Amino acid sequence: MDVSVSDLVLDEPREIHPGTPKVDRIFHGSVRFVAFVVMVIFGAIRLFLGAKSVSTFHLYGVRFLTESDWEPSLNRIGISATLLGTVLVALTALIIAFPLALATALYISEYAPARLKATLVSLVDMMAAVPSIIYAAWGFFLLMPHTIGVSHWLHEYLGFIPIFRVDTDPNAAVLAQARYTGSMFIAGIVVSMMVLPIACAVMRGVFAQAPPGEREAAYALGGTRWGMIRTVVLPFGRGGIIGGTMLGLGRALGETVAVAIILSAAFDFKFRILENGGNTISKLIAERFGDATTVQLAALLAAGFVLFVMTLLVNTLAAIMISRSRSGAATEA
Amino acid sequence: MSLSPYDDGPSAIDVAPIVIDAVDVAPAKGGARLDAVNVSAWFGSNKVLERVSLSMIPGTVTALIGPSGCGKSTFLRILNRMHEMVPSAKLAGEVLLNDEDIYGANQRVTETRKRIGMVFQKPNPFPTMSIAENVLAGLKLTGRKERRAEREELVERSLLRAGVWNEVKDRLDEAGGALSGGQQQRLCIARALAVDPDVLLMDEPCSALDPTSTGRIEETIADLMSEVTIVIVTHNMQQAARVSQHCAFFLAESGTPGGIVESGSTEKIFEDPDDLRTKDYVHGRFG
Numbered sequence: 001m002d003v004s005v006s007d008l009v010l011d012e013p014r015e016i017h018p019g020t021p022k023v024d025r026i027f028h029g030s031v032r033f034v035a036f037v038v039m040v041i042f043g044a045i046r047l048f049l050g051a052k053s054v055s056t057f058h059l060y061g062v063r064f065l066t067e068s069d070w071e072p073s074l075n076r077i078g079i080s081a082t083l084l085g086t087v088l089v090a091l092t093a094l095i096i097a098f099p100l101a102l103a104t105a106l107y108i109s110e111y112a113p114a115r116l117k118a119t120l121v122s123l124v125d126m127m128a129a130v131p132s133i134i135y136a137a138w139g140f141f142l143l144m145p146h147t148i149g150v151s152h153w154l155h156e157y158l159g160f161i162p163i164f165r166v167d168t169d170p171n172a173a174v175l176a177q178a179r180y181t182g183s184m185f186i187a188g189i190v191v192s193m194m195v196l197p198i199a200c201a202v203m204r205g206v207f208a209q210a211p212p213g214e215r216e217a218a219y220a221l222g223g224t225r226w227g228m229i230r231t232v233v234l235p236f237g238r239g240g241i242i243g244g245t246m247l248g249l250g251r252a253l254g255e256t257v258a259v260a261i262i263l264s265a266a267f268d269f270k271f272r273i274l275e276n277g278g279n280t281i282s283k284l285i286a287e288r289f290g291d292a293t294t295v296q297l298a299a300l301l302a303a304g305f306v307l308f309v310m311t312l313l314v315n316t317l318a319a320i321m322i323s324r325s326r327s328g329a330a331t332e333a
Numbered sequence: 334m335s336l337s338p339y340d341d342g343p344s345a346i347d348v349a350p351i352v353i354d355a356v357d358v359a360p361a362k363g364g365a366r367l368d369a370v371n372v373s374a375w376f377g378s379n380k381v382l383e384r385v386s387l388s389m390i391p392g393t394v395t396a397l398i399g400p401s402g403c404g405k406s407t408f409l410r411i412l413n414r415m416h417e418m419v420p421s422a423k424l425a426g427e428v429l430l431n432d433e434d435i436y437g438a439n440q441r442v443t444e445t446r447k448r449i450g451m452v453f454q455k456p457n458p459f460p461t462m463s464i465a466e467n468v469l470a471g472l473k474l475t476g477r478k479e480r481r482a483e484r485e486e487l488v489e490r491s492l493l494r495a496g497v498w499n500e501v502k503d504r505l506d507e508a509g510g511a512l513s514g515g516q517q518q519r520l521c522i523a524r525a526l527a528v529d530p531d532v533l534l535m536d537e538p539c540s541a542l543d544p545t546s547t548g549r550i551e552e553t554i555a556d557l558m559s560e561v562t563i564v565i566v567t568h569n570m571q572q573a574a575r576v577s578q579h580c581a582f583f584l585a586e587s588g589t590p591g592g593i594v595e596s597g598s599t600e601k602i603f604e605d606p607d608d609l610r611t612k613d614y615v616h617g618r619f620g
Contacts, residue, residue, distance in 0.1 A: 114420060211457070213453060213455055213457035214457050214459060214460075216415065216418070216451075216453060216457070217453065217457045217458075217459070217470075217521070217524075218459075218470070218474055219415065219418065219446060220413065220415060220446055220450065220451040220453075220525070221446065221447070221450070221470060221471035221474050221475070221524065221525065221528060222443045222444065222445075222446040222447030222471060222474060222475045222528060223443065223446075223471075223474030223475065224443055224474075227473075227474040227475070227476070228474070231459060231470060231473065231474055232459065235459075235461045236461075
């Protein structure tokens with residue numbers, strides 16, 4: 001190029017026109033609109049619940065969180081017992097579901113023969129499709145009678161641990177069966193069946209993505225299959241294990257129908273999960289919604305707001321933990 | 334066991350597999366003798382290797398060369414029982430490690446893989462582990478417990494043997510994945526050496542690396558060959574000529590399973606091959 005001409009050209013970033021085709025612009029616009037609507041709906045729910053709760057928090061103050069009773073006639077309304085019950089049922093469900101989901105996911109992704117794999121995957125997925133009322137019926141009619149023995153055994157031998165205490169004599173001549181029915185423990189078992197498929201699906205998804213190169217490296221060093229799983233699959237899948245469990249916890253915190261049917265309502269602030277009676281926020285709302293006055297309705301919505309904030313925290317925590325792990329990008333949470 | 338050329342039954346290859354004639358070479362200290370005898374391999378019903386026999390001699394480097402899809406990687410994976418990881422994979426023949434069949438009924442696959450290490454095409458350090466942990470991964474995987482001082486010594490010795498110690502000695506606790514590609518590959522070599530194998534298999538160890546890193550790996554190979562029998566698959570003719578003493582040329586002619594066309598000393602394969610196809614290939618005229 002001629003020197004004098006090139007000297008005249010300014011060495012500055014020039015403007016670039018993307019020239020995006022019309023189809024792309026239309027698609028981009030509509031997708032953005034839909035995504036925006038979803039966010040608006042989510043924000044609206046939060047605002048609605050928050051706004052409706054303000055009056056309750058204003059009326060009862062901190063007592064709303066410390067009071068255990070829900071007795072509108074005496075103007076004693078609080079969610080401490082209910083909140084504790086919610087957490088206890090969810091944790092029980094999680095403690096039962098976690099090892100089952102982990103073992104199932106490992107079996108399906110690492111051990112199951114190829115022809116069995118698809119069947120097992122759809123079986124577990126089908127567990128998620130069973131309506132919760134069916135689980136409730138199963139828990140109430142089939143599981144409950146058989147759980148009394150387990151609860152009694154736990155009470156008798158581990159009763160020194162506060163959560164396994166029951167307000168009855170474990171060695172009484174006649175077993176006080178009714179004391180062991182309708183407990184948070186049984187509700188937790190039933191909820192665990194609903195948590196399991198979600199947790200299992202997420203874990204299986206990340207286990208299957210463990211890099212083949214690293215798997216081979218572990219085998220080539222003389223590793224056993226279990227050694228390979230410990231060195232490659234589990235560290236890689238950590239995000240999915242945590243994320244799947246947290247997603248399950250979100251489900252467990254909000255589960256309503258099964259808990260409402262199985263758990264006998266009680267408003268004691270107690271940790272004794274084997275004992276008859278307990279409550280959770282979703283159960284409370286479902287049962288008291290119909291005959292609530294305006295003030296009570298606001299209180300129920302405030303309880304719902306607390307539950308909403310709790311699940312939001314759990315899911316946010318899960319998302320942070322997942323994004324920090326290697327397999328993070330692969331999970332759907 | 335017979336090492337005579339094989340001639341019963343039809344073969345896709347008209348030159349019978351030639352066994353390296355260095356049978357009488359005394360085994361070097363460290364390193365074991367590895368003999369493949371009439372090895373055939375299938376994936377499902379598709380036969381990919383036909384009656385391959387090859388001896389890999391201690392104290393030397395054997396290079397497997399040939400165009401893509403000729404079965405040399407499959408052959409390499411058969412040598413440390415990685416082949417059977419593929420569900421539909423089958424094989425025939427024997428692989429003898431110091432005269433003992435590694436596919437024998439009383440052989441433990443984990444033990445075999447410990448004695449016959451492998452380095453892969455793509456560097457595959459365990460990314461969540463530190464450099465030191467990576468070197469010791471084989472110990473952890475095989476359940477071997479060592480005292481702290483011995484572990485530290487093993488990390489240093491293995492990294493030294495792999496020629497990467499000086500570059501990483503000050504950051505042994507950093508993640509293995511943070512190293513450059515060439516350093517990662519040498520870390521993988523150190524990891525394979527830490528379990529003290531008799532044979533080291535390398536599947537195109539430099540194909541993902543730049544020329545400088547490739548040079549370093551080749552130096553490492555030259556340093557190691559007195560201690561451990563090395564078998565390397567490579568697409569790079571110059572590399573095969575530089576690093577190996579023995580060479581086996583694999584070829585799969587249209588629609589037939591792969592096999593060895595010719596094997597022998599590297600010098601002979603490159604300068605005076607018996608087969609015209611070998612000559613054409615090493616001079617880059619096909620493949």
